[in-house]
Amino acid sequence: MKSSQPKKEKTREILNSFTSEESSLIPMLQACQKHFGYLPRVVMEEISSYLDMPLSNVYGVTTFYAQFRLEPLGDHLVKVCHGTACHVRGADKINELLENELGIKSGETTPDGTFTLERVACLGCCSLAPVIMVDETAHGNLDRDKVKAVVEKYRGDDK
C-alpha cells in the first residue's frame, strides 16, 4: 500500500490557512476535495485532529452533503441533470443511454478510469433541457445521437 504520508502533509498545509473553528469545517473539506478530487480517510483524520473534533463528526458532515465524495473520480465527470425540466424532457432516457454507452451504473467510474457518471438534481440550464455537464462544460438540447457524440469526443481526448 502506498504511504499516506504525502497526503497527510499536503492536508496539513491546506488546513494551516484556516482558523481552527468549527465553522471552518465545510470550507476545509471543500478545499481538500478541490485538491485531492475526493476525501480520503487520512484527510478526514487530519481535519479531525486539527479541529479537535471526533472523526465521526467530520464523517457525519462529509456524508451529509452531496458535494463531498469518498472515492476518487474518473478523468471526466459526467453529470446528468435530473431537474424538473430535464425530467419531463427525458433525463431518465439520457441517463440510461449513458449507462449503456459507458457500461457503468450512475455513481460508478469506468474500469479504465476515464469517466465517472453521476445523477445531479439541477444544473440550472432548464431552457436547454435535457442537459448533461461533462467536467465544466454543459451540453444541452440532447438527443441520443448528440449524447453518443459527446461521449466519443471525450473518449477521443484521452487517446
Place this chain on the structure above:
Amino acid sequence: MNTKVLIGYASCGIAAGAGEVDRALRSRIAKRSLDIEITKVGCVGMCHNEPIIEIHDPNGVYVYGDVEVSDVDEIVESHLVEGVPVEEKLISSPEESYDYFDVQEKIVLRNSGVIDPEDIGDYIDSGGYEALKKVLTEMSPQEVIDEIKNSNLRGRGGAGFPTGLKWQFAANAPGDEKYIICNADEGDPGAFMDRSILEGDPHAVLEGMIIGAYAIGASDSYIYCRAEYPLALKRLDIGIEQAKEKGFLGENILGTDFSFDIHIKEGAGAFVCGEETALMHSIEGERGMPRPRPPFPAQKGLFGKPTNINNVETWANIPWIIRNGAEEYASIGTERSGGTKVFALAGKIKRGGLVEVPIGTPLREIIYNVGGGIDEDLEFKAVQLGGPSGGCLPAEYLDTPVDYETLTEAGAIMGSGGMIVMDECDCMVNVARYFLDFTQKESCGKCTFCRVGTKRMLEILDKFTHGSGTLEDIESIKNLASNIKAYSLCGLGQTAPNPVLTTLRYFEHEYYDHLQEQTCSAGVCRELITFTITDACVGCTRCASECPTEAITGERGEQHVIDQEYCIKCGACHDVCPVNAVEVD
C-alpha cells in the same frame, strides 16, 4: 452614438455556446480593425434564443438569436461593416420588436443583460449605489424599515413573509452584534432565478444587503451560495472587491460611522439548507439540519446572534424601492403584495427563459404571451409551480393570478419561482413520484414522518407506476400526507406531500387509470405500455441498431418487429425512428 455589441454571458448562454461565439466575434472584429466595444452581459431572459448578440447602433437595438460561430462573420461584415442587418438571424429590431417582453416588467432584472456585471462602473452609471447614498445621508434606520414595509415587498424565497416586518423584528432584537444572510442556496430543481440575478447584476444584491444592514444594525453578513454556481460565485467575489475599493463596503462606508462586511460561504449541496435554521447550522460548520422555532433567527440566529435572512431576489428589489419610493413599488402588483416576481419558465414551452412580471399576472399570460405556448403545439396539461414544495395546476387554473394567496388556495405555492409547463405526454403520477423521490432523498432525517413517511409514500407511488396499486393505497397516501405535513419541523417535510396532493386533486383519474385500467395514457410508465412498429416502417434498420436488447428484427426495406419478450420499453426505437412508425400504447 458609437456602435456597441453585447453578448449574453450567463451560464445558460455559455452552455449554449456563447464562449465560442464571443471568441469568433472578437477575432473577426480585430481582423477588420473595427473600433467596437464588446461587453459580456448577464442573462437577458431569452434562454431559448441563446447564444444572443445585441448590436446597439445609431438606428437602435438589434438582437440576434441562436447565433452560431458560422454566423458571426456574416453579422460582422454585413451589419457592423456595411450597416445592413442580417434579417434571418434577427429576433428583434427597431422596426419589429420581440413580443417576449411585452407583458414583462423589469425591476429585479433591470440591469441583467444590459450592464457588464463584472464592472462596478457600469452599475454606478445606471444609478447603482444611489440608494445606499440616500439611506446613509437622508434616512434613519427606522425610516428605511418603514419604507420597505410600505412597499408591500414580501419574501421571494417562497414563503412570502413581509420583508419590512422581518427587518423590524431583527432591528428590535436586543444585541450589539447582528448578522444578515443572503440565501442563495437555490436548490429547487427547475429554478434558476437567483443564479441569473447573481450572474447578471451582483451589485444589486450587495447594495440591497448593505442597506438592510444599515436598517437592522448589522455589521457582518454571509451570502450562502450553491457551489454549483461557479460563475455567480466569481462575480460576487469581484463585486465585493470592487464595492470595497469604492468605499461602499468595509469600514466607515461613504465616510459615515457605519461599517459592514460581506463574506461568501459555498453551500455543499443539500436542499434542506434553503431552510433558515438549517442554513445557519451549515454556516456554523454542522450538518444542515433545522431546529424548532422559536427562538426565531431574529432573536437567536447565526452564532446565537439576532439574524435576518432574505433571499437573493428579495435583496435585489431593495435598491429600486429606495430610489423609486415605496409607493411606486406598491402600485405594481396586487394590494397585498407589491412589485414583480421572477419566474424560471421551462418545460414543454416554446420560449423558455427568465421572466419578470407584476405579481398578480395570470398564468395564461406568462405561459402563452411570454412563453409562446406549448412546444410542438401539443395540448397543455399542467403547470408545476414551486418545485418539490409546490403543486401541479391544470388548465382550469390558467386564469389564476400568480400571487401568494391564490396559488396557496389552489394547492400550489408561489415558491421561489420555478414554473415548469407539462403537456399531454407527461404522466402526472410519474411527476408526483419524481418529486417524492427528490424530497425523500433530500430529507435530512431529523423528523420521523419526513424521513420514513416520504419513503413509504414513494414506495406506494412506485406501485402505481408499476400498475400494482390498490384503492387502499390512495387512502394510505392521503393519511401519510396529512401526517407528514403535521409532524415535520421544517418546510421541506411540511410541503413534501404537495406534489402528490395536487396531482390527486386535479388528476385523480390518472391514478385510477394506473390502478384499475393498468394504463398510462401519457405513455410514460414502462410497466404499463407497449411499443409496436406500424406499417409506416420503411425498414431503415435504425431502431434495430439502437435497441440495447436486440429485441427488434427485420430485413432492410421491410417492416420491423419488436419481440415483446425482450423489449425493456426504453423507448430508444421511438426516439430515433425517422418516420414515427413506433407507437406507444
